[in-house]
Amino acid sequence: MRTNRLALPLSSLVVALLAACGQQQGGPGGHAGGPPPVSVAPATQRVIQEFDEFTARLEAPDTVDVRSRVAGTIEAVRFTEGEFVRKGQLLFTIDSRAFRAEVARAEAQVAALKTQAELARADLGRSEKLVSVNAVSQQEVDQLRATLRSAEANQKAAEAALVQARLNVEYANVTAPVSGRTSRANVTPGNLVGVGDAVLTTLVSSDRVYAYFDASEATYLKYMRAAKPSTAVVQMGLSNEQGYPHAGKLDFVDNRLNPATASIRARAVFDNKSGQFTPGLYARVKLGGSDSYTGVVVPDRAITTDQTHKVILIVGANNIVQPRPVTPGALIDGMRVVDGVKPGELVIVDGLLRAFPGAPVTPQVLKVDDKGMPLPAAPAPAASK
Structure with missing residues (x-):
């Protein structure tokens, strides 16, 4: 029986020791003769967007690599390196004298073949009139028809060659395929370029x-x-x-x-x-990440770990520290969405090492901004001598 009267519960002994330590501390870490101070902030309810x-x-x-579509010698670079150009703006010119000569030759060939086709058409017309009176044979008419078709086909081929020759003259003026900003000119005037073998410059929209x-x-x-x-x-x-x-x-x-x-x-x-x-x-x-919803947020630094559980410390009635298990959610601007805390409850954010479950503290309520983040406490006035 004597042994039982002298024994104290372990928890009571810890609280007594803490209270004694708090009475001995008189500096900034505690109040002389009172519970240790902590900084608290109210849990905030706000609209959450994760x-x-x-x-x-x-x-x-x-992103376009500008290349030449014809072979020839670069005559001039028509843009300033690094500038913004519009679609169709001239970038390089290639010597086009040979291409213009080819156009002239193709035009002459088209004219000659057109004349041949017209002659073949006239011969066929006369023969078709004479075949009704047996002045010419049907075989001769068939040969003239074949001659006309061949002349018309040659004319179309010459016209296609003329189109290609004119395109080569057009391709000698290298223009911007898209609007965008140019890179440097990789080929300078006087250099010979082939068909698509070198990147003249690069354009990015x-x-x-x-x-x-x-x-x-x-x-x-x-x-x-x-x-x-x-x-x-x-x-x-x-x-x-x-x-x-x-x-x-x-x-x-x-x-x-x-x-x-x-x-x-x-x-x-x-x-x-x-x-x-x-x-x-x-x-x-x-x-x-989600539709907006209403939730409770606390400063992320207020959350601690108790073995396998996430816990925050609440200052309850009579300034007694109460542990509160929480389920943390998204972290937004330094504030953690939590489940298990009511709006307005005072959460310990600073001085966690001085707060023990079931022990009293001296709370200092901090102001919070529009997001619920605690603002730093105002410095204490200097003591007068």
């Missing part, structure tokens, strides 16, 4: 830009269940920008997953009329 974040690579919708990124299988299935991949909200930020200031839309999802990486390629499109996006840049992409 997002998934990815790393993307920017690419131009149109700049009115829009694509952001390609890879999404995991789980993310892909989540969007497929939502049945709205093409209407998902997409925001983008470059490496030198804060947040995601640019808005776009998802316009392509590949038709198969890559089995090696268990990911699928997707693409978002953004307006680039101002020319601020350069193909090849890395970008951060944020994709709307």
Whole structure:
């Protein structure tokens, strides 16, 4: 019986020791003669819009290697390297004297064959009138018909050669196939180029830009269940920008997953009329992951782990610390969506090492911003001497 009277429960002993330590601390870590101070903030209820974040690579919708369609000598470069050009604008000129001579020869051949066809047509007309009076044989009429058909076929072949010759003259003026920004001129005047054997310059379109990124299988299935991949909200930020200031839309999802990486390629499109996006840049992409809903958020740093459970510490009645198991959700702007906390409950965000379940504390309620994030406490006034 004497032993039982002297024994104290372990929990009571711990609380007594903590209280004694708190009475001895008089500096900034505690109040002399009182419970240790902690910073608390109220759990906030707000409208939640979840997002998934990815790393993307920017690419131009149109990338064209400009090549020559005829062989010849470059006469002049008609653009300034790196400038924006419109579709059809002249880029290079190739010596076209041989092509113009070929046009003249083809025109003369067409005229000659046209005359032959007209003569054959006249001969056939006269013979058809004479065959009725047996002045010519039917065999002669058939031969004249064949001669006319051959003359007409030769005329069409010559006309096709004339069209090709005129195209070669046109191809001697190398124009921009699309509107976009030029690269450097890879071939300078005086160089001989063949048909398609050298890239004269490269054009990339700049009115829009694509952001390609890879999404995991789980993310892909989540969007497929939502049945709205093409209407998902997409925001983008470059490496030198804060947040995601640019808005776009998802316009392509590949038709198969890559089995090696268990990911699928997707693409978002953004307006680039101002020319601020350069193909090849890395970008951060944020994709709307769900419809908006109402939830409770707490600062992510307020969540601790108790063995296998996620726990936050609540300051309850009489300033007693109460552990509260929670189910964490999405992390948005440093705030964690949690299930198991009511709006307005005071959550310990700073001083967690001084707070023990069942022990009293001295809470200092922090102000929060519009997102529910606690604002730093005002510095304490200097003590007067």
